[in-house]
Amino acid sequence: MLKCRDVVNTADQLLDGDMNHRQLLAIKMHLLMCSHCRRYVRQLRALLRAIPFMYKKASDTEVSKVMEHVHSHRDNYP
Ligand SMILES: [Zn+2]
Numbered sequence: 812m813l814k815c816r817d818v819v820n821t822a823d824q825l826l827d828g829d830m831n832h833r834q835l836l837a838i839k840m841h842l843l844m845c846s847h848c849r850r851y852v853r854q855l856r857a858l859l860r861a862i863p864f865m866y867k868k869a870s871d872t873e874v875s876k877v878m879e880h881v882h883s884h885r886d887n888y889p
Pocket of ligand 1: 814815816818841845846847848
C-alpha cells in the first residue's frame with residue numbers, strides 16, 4: 812500500500828501522465844481513501860494550470876505568488 816509520501820513524490824509523474832498502469836492504480840486506490848492526497852493532487856493540478864513557466868519564463872511576481880502558495884500548504888503534509 813502506498814504512503815502519502817509516495818503519492819507526493821510521484822504526483823508530478825501522475826500529472827504528466829508519465830506512469831504505468833500499476834502505479835496509476837496504486838495511486839488511485841490511495842486517493843480514494845485519503846482526502847489529504849486528493850486535496851494535494853487537486854491543488855498541484857490547479858497550480859500547474861495556473862503557472863505558465865512550464866512553457867515560458869515566469870515573471871518574479873508569478874514565481875513569488877506560486878512559492879507563497881506552495882509554502883502555505885506544505886505544512887499540511889508529513
Ligand atoms: Zn495520502
